[in-house]
Amino acid sequence: MKTSKRMADDLKTAPMDWRFPATNQAKHCYYSYNEFHKCAAEKGEHDKDCRKYARYYRSLCPGHWIEKWNEERANGTFPGRY
Amino acid sequence: MSLKNTWLFPIAYCDAAEPWQLGFQDAATPMMQGIIDLHHDIFFFLIIILIFVLWMLVRALWHFHYKRNPIPERVVHGTTIEIIWTIFPSIILMFIAIPSFALLYSMDEVVDPTITIKAIGHQRYWTYEYSDYNSSDEQSLTFDSYMIPEDDLELGQLRLLEVDNRVVVPAKTHLRMIITSADVLHSWAVPSLGVKCDAVPGRLNQTSIFIKREGVYYGQCSELCGTNHAFMPIVVEAVSLDDYVSWVSNKLD
Numbered sequence: 302m303k304t305s306k307r308m309a310d311d312l313k314t315a316p317m318d319w320r321f322p323a324t325n326q327a328k329h330c331y332y333s334y335n336e337f338h339k340c341a342a343e344k345g346e347h348d349k350d351c352r353k354y355a356r357y358y359r360s361l362c363p364g365h366w367i368e369k370w371n372e373e374r375a376n377g378t379f380p381g382r383y
Numbered sequence: 384m385s386l387k388n389t390w391l392f393p394i395a396y397c398d399a400a401e402p403w404q405l406g407f408q409d410a411a412t413p414m415m416q417g418i419i420d421l422h423h424d425i426f427f428f429l430i431i432i433l434i435f436v437l438w439m440l441v442r443a444l445w446h447f448h449y450k451r452n453p454i455p456e457r458v459v460h461g462t463t464i465e466i467i468w469t470i471f472p473s474i475i476l477m478f479i480a481i482p483s484f485a486l487l488y489s490m491d492e493v494v495d496p497t498i499t500i501k502a503i504g505h506q507r508y509w510t511y512e513y514s515d516y517n518s519s520d521e522q523s524l525t526f527d528s529y530m531i532p533e534d535d536l537e538l539g540q541l542r543l544l545e546v547d548n549r550v551v552v553p554a555k556t557h558l559r560m561i562i563t564s565a566d567v568l569h570s571w572a573v574p575s576l577g578v579k580c581d582a583v584p585g586r587l588n589q590t591s592i593f594i595k596r597e598g599v600y601y602g603q604c605s606e607l608c609g610t611n612h613a614f615m616p617i618v619v620e621a622v623s624l625d626d627y628v629s630w631v632s633n634k635l636d
Contacts, residue, residue, distance in 0.1 A: 356515070
């Protein structure tokens with residue numbers, strides 16, 4: 302029961318972002334992914350802001366997109382800056 | 384709005400396709416209710432115009448029949464009537480456009496969602512990802528949703544509509560659905576919720592849903608996607624927030 306109550310209050314997800322008002326949120330997903338890695342490069346993965354960005358990109362981006370980008374980063378072929 | 388006397392007059396909502404169905408399924412979201420109301424507004428004008436046009440047609444055929452009226456009319460101008468039959472339809476169109484645009488712009492009203500659910504179309508099934516609870520890139524709550532074949536149906540289940548794993552969502556909560564595809568075009572459609580959103584590979588189409596009542600809502604893939612296009616339905620089960628939280632907790636464990 303306690304877990305249940307805590308989880309109900311914890312229900313949250315990536316908010317609507319006015320920089321990405323259109324129906325297609327692909328750019329929002331890509332931007333969030335890059336924002337996390339930029340934050341991780343600057344402040345470290347476990348920083349509070351970085352964890353927030355991580356939650357956002359995980360909510361928005363499909364699993365197979367994230368896997369593909371992670372593989373590209375591991376291979377050094379990821380097109381983003383970080 | 385909850386009807387206090389529903390226990391006296393239990394209502395069974397039409398949230399799935401019925402044989403020989405003519406009208407809409409019952410609305411479960413404000414959007415669908417808006418669509419149904421707009422349909423009624425337009426239909427009113429449609430019937431008026433239909434009766435008027437049919438009456439003119441029948442009158443013309445009756446009064447100008449070659450036996451009754453052997454010499455045809457030679458009227459070629461009529462400025463006043465031409466002005467009337469241009470202005471009058473424009474006014475009708477304006478009456479139709481007002482509720483239509485009101486509904487269209489109300490779709491863009493933005494409320495921060497509480498939950499994001501991703502629906503990924505594959506050939507012959509849907510995958511649903513609930514990634515708000517991931518603590519790493521590993522997908523913690525994801526499942527495939529296949530249609531239950533006809534041979535495996537139990538008594539009372541709907542043919543070509545039932546699935547093994549339903550999309551469980553909380554009612555009275557703002558949801559964000561992100562629809563995409565892993566292969567070809569599909570479309571995620573649930574008529575009761577007033578949702579139809581194309582699943583395009585490379586795009587993450589976003590749509591907002593707010594389900595007003597608990598229930599089970601059925602829909603089908605709405606974009607031709609191969610031989611099993613007719614066999615990849617969608618079932619959304621709206622439950623109370625507490626039930627949703629227990630379901631998520633069970634799935635995560």
